[in-house]
Amino acid sequence: MEKSLRALGVFLGLWAVSAIGPAMGVTTVINEDFEGGLPGEVPTGWVSLGGTANFAPGISDTRANVYGNYFSGQTMALTNPEVEPSTDGVVGVIFYENPVDIENNKLLIEFDLLVSPGTTATPADGSCVMVIPKIPTATGATGGGMGWSGLGGFAVEFDIYDNGDPDPDDLVGQTEYQIMVGEPVEGNTLANPAARQVGVDVARYQVNADAVYSIITEDAEENLAVYPNVPDFLAPYDLGSTIVVHVWIEYDNGFIKVDMEVVDDVYPEFDFPRDTVLEGSIGPWAFHNEDCPEEAYVGFAGSTGGSNALQEVDNLVIQLDPNLGEPQYHPDIPPFPAPPEVDPAGKVAEVGAATQMGWNVFTVKLNEESGQTFASFDTFQRLYKTHWVLDNTPPTGSETTLLVNYASGVNAANANLFTDEVGYPGLEFMPLDPPVEAQIDNFGVRATGYIEFPVPGVYYLGTCHDDNFTTFIGGQRIAEALGTGNPTLYKVDVPEAGIYPIQIDLAEQGYYSYFSVFQTDGCGGAFTLINDGTQVKVYTEVPGGTIPPTNYDALNIATADPAEKVGEVGQGTNPGFLYDYRLLRTDVPFDINSHVDAAMLFGEHVPAEAFDIMEDGVVQVVNWNGTAVTAGNQPGDVALPGGDGDDQVIRVQGFAEFPTAGMYALFVNSDDGFEAGIGSQQLMTAGNKGASDVPAFVIIEEPGLYPLEVTWYER
Structure with a gap:
């Protein structure tokens, strides 16, 4: 030079x-x-x-x-x-x-x-x-x-x-x-x-x-x-x-x-x-x-x-x-977090035990006309609503496919990293720019199989997704994303080679969806759809293998206390909910900003003169709306006694019958917030928000009748 x-x-x-x-x-x-x-x-x-x-x-x-x-x-x-x-x-x-x-x-x-x-x-x-x-x-x-x-x-x-x-x-x-x-x-x-x-x-x-x-x-x-x-x-x-x-x-x-x-x-x-x-x-x-x-x-x-x-x-x-010095570390820079480690206990077979490559895929299309959507109070809760819907709803369509490479239509396919996407099973592949009324929305997808990791080590997997997705391997929650991603990359540490169950759940909320699953490496290598020449392979079945139940552990789901059970299955009478409604007077200097404030208004110390309207009774279903002129989340809603006014509260109570042991989901669609509980346990709260679903999960170990209560407020 x-x-x-x-x-x-x-x-x-x-x-x-x-x-x-x-x-x-x-x-x-x-x-x-x-x-x-x-x-x-x-x-x-x-x-x-x-x-x-x-x-x-x-x-x-x-x-x-x-x-x-x-x-x-x-x-x-x-x-x-x-x-x-x-x-x-x-x-x-x-x-x-x-x-x-x-x-x-x-x-x-x-x-x-x-x-x-x-x-x-x-x-x-x-x-x-x-x-x-x-x-x-x-x-x-x-x-x-x-x-x-x-x-x-x-x-x-x-x-x-x-x-x-x-x-x-x-x-x-x-x-x-x-x-x-x-x-x-x-x-x-x-x-x-x-x-x-x-x-x-x-x-x-x-x-x-x-x-x-x-x-x-x-x-x-x-x-x-x-x-x-x-x-x-x-x-x-x-x-x-x-x-x-x-x-x-x-x-x-x-x-x-x-x-x-x-x-x-x-x-x-x-x-x-x-x-x-x-x-x-x-x-x-x-x-x-x-x-x-x-x-x-x-x-x-x-x-x-x-x-x-x-x-x-x-x-x-x-x-x-090459005269390298000793490693020097900065106290404020921690190492990268270790990738999730796949538990060898989740392995179902050794390498080579499976022969038929492919994925088992099914879809569940929700019925928006009956108020069913994947929308939730926040996207984190939507992950778990997605699991519950896919666990508990009959499939709309299903198929076995070599590759997971789907799109809802031409425009969604163009937005993805991969080519040759196909339509989701049971759903129409939409032509270019379909009218709003023809757009397919509100569906969930589950892809399952048995993934083979040929050697121990760290693997780099990825998902193109619109919208949220979750990956489980061996029953473990390995990766998840709350929104869209094109792509989302994640690493897994596999200490023991073998074949493990894999499950990937996706939900679409809002038109356009794509879903592709691939493998890459840590050095900027190509993204290759799994089963299209990748090191890891996914098989449709393996002798003796089963897909584990969906893991909801991250939610800290409440378990109903059997000691709080009030009756056996079949002992309940008079179906319906007791309700207590109150509309606070506008000149009362009290603001309702949380479920705690709402609960205070049902206290014995609050005089009846504080309210413009007090009403109680029995309803067969809980389905109120401000005026009922505009339908809410479910059809057939009825008007609130106070209409669209602010500072309203309702408390509904009853005895919920759980016929079998297992996990149940209570969905509350509200505007604004609420608190839901079973027995003496709080299941879920939601703060000041617009109309949206919030799932409240509960595990029932002993079937029977349990006290259920939901307190709602409009601030």
């Missing part, structure tokens, strides 16, 4: 390469000066993502030919306002396509970093060097995400937005320029103080929306890591030469260190002697990429948010040093 450094004696050159030193066994992965291609091209061996119709990250001559103040030729631009002046969230990512082994080697990166403000009053947002676990297919988030947020691994960020550093003097050794300026100067777009220019930090993969959480922002003496202040930032066109900041990054088995230096023969007042501006532990690579620790990809990213800036890299060297 020999470059002739002419004009003004700007000292760049290969001093950066020699600074690494000839350590024993060091391997150079990249030595790139970006002179081997034309402006606008992507350097050989690199992959470029993002940008715009006018600009893509890659080779640039803007600084040398447009600005005319850079004499080391071409660079690699991450964002470029001269080519793309847009301030609407431009983001660019470029990475080297060959992985580096940083599980067994120290990673050494050094380069020249060139930053200028661009055309907006406040330059933003910044750039970063990123080490990511797999080849991305799209950029990370723009704005504060620096183009990296969401890609995994970790990154060293160069944040050029003024984040309001409270202490401009906390950099170890300021440049003469910083000392000279001190106070704001005309043209300083980064506001006060002038010394606060670019923040440097290390961010681990933990992203919330567009914000990146930094784990290290200081050097060993707890000085905030601040980029050397250079006049480029204030007046890029006025200088006879670009001020270049040289950066060294070293990552050694979890310990990271960032050095910076500015050496300038023309403007010595801008010199910044090499100094470590940031160092600390962020954890070994397995903490950032446990799925595929033998692979890591080095890249750069830049974003502009609502502003812009010219952000470039030049004279890049990436090396690997």
Whole structure:
């Protein structure tokens, strides 16, 4: 990468390469000066993502030919306002396509970093060097995400937005320029103080929306890591030469260190002697990429948010040093949680015992006209409603199929990752854009079989789903998702090879549905439908094998106390519910905001004068609505005595007959909340909410009659 450094004696050159030193066994992965291609091209061996119709990250001559103040030729631009002046969230990512082994080697990166403000009053947002676990297919988030947020691994960020550093003097050794300026100067777009220019930090993969959480922002003496202040930032066109900041990054088995230096023969007042501006532990690579620790990809990213800036890299060297240090851990970074372990006790057969590959699949289509939907108070409860419906409702259709690769129609199929989807059994495959009245909705799907894990180890499975799904293996709840996912990936640790029962439940609530089940790996490998050449296979049956009952344990379902049973099966008389209704007067200073408030209104201390309406009696079914003009969840509803008024309460009571032992579900559709109980036990509560189902489950160990009570309120 020999470059002739002419004009003004700007000292760049290969001093950066020699600074690494000839350590024993060091391997150079990249030595790139970006002179081997034309402006606008992507350097050989690199992959470029993002940008715009006018600009893509890659080779640039803007600084040398447009600005005319850079004499080391071409660079690699991450964002470029001269080519793309847009301030609407431009983001660019470029990475080297060959992985580096940083599980067994120290990673050494050094380069020249060139930053200028661009055309907006406040330059933003910044750039970063990123080490990511797999080849991305799209950029990370723009704005504060620096183009990296969401890609995994970790990154060293160069944040050029003024984040309001409270202490401009906390950099170890300021440049003469910083000392000279001190106070704001005309043209300083980064506001006060002038010394606060670019923040440097290390961010681990933990992203919330567009914000990146930094784990290290200081050097060993707890000085905030601040980029050397250079006049480029204030007046890029006025200088006879670009001020270049040289950066060294070293990552050694979890310990990271960032050095910076500015050496300038023309403007010595801008010199910044090499100094470590940031160092600390962020954890070994397995903490950032446990799925595929033998692979890591080095890249750069830049974003502009609502502003812009010219952000470039030049004279890049990436090396690997086998002289690896001891693992270094950060106390605030825990290891990734271990994947769920499949219990060997759930195994039903040894490898090779089954012969017929395939899945057993059935659907249950609910009848919306009779008020049946999968909608629930929250999506978490919908998971369990899905199980209960599939456990207790006759199938609408069923089939045996080699692959689970379904869609409800053409549009849903186009939204999925796989091709050749087929319609769900018993349901019509919908044509393109069917009218609303013809759209098929509110159905559940269950796919079961016997999955064969040929060897012990961690397996990577996945499901494309719309909507919620749950996977059980050997009766264990292994994975679940509350909404849609295209895809949802999950790992399972299988300590003992063999064949295990598998059950996957899915529910569709809202038009369009797809459902595909596949296997992948931890290194960004292909998604392959199970039984289409995958390592794991699913069989329709296995000698002596059965699918275990659905596991509801995660709900902490109440068990009715046999001691609270009040009668035997068949001893009940007078079917129906006792009800007690009350409408609070509007001038009573009491607000009903919970089931506790509602229960208080039935206390003996509350005088009858507090209510406009008090009514009690017997109803055969509990099915009230505000005015009954608009039907509620079930047909045949009757109007509440107080109509649609606020501050109403109802208490219904009776003796529920459970004819056999087992698990039962009581569904309460309400607006607003309620409390349901059996005997002295609370089954379920729901707070202030709109109309929706809430399942309340109870386990009956001894059949018979039990007291049942539900208190409802409208606030």
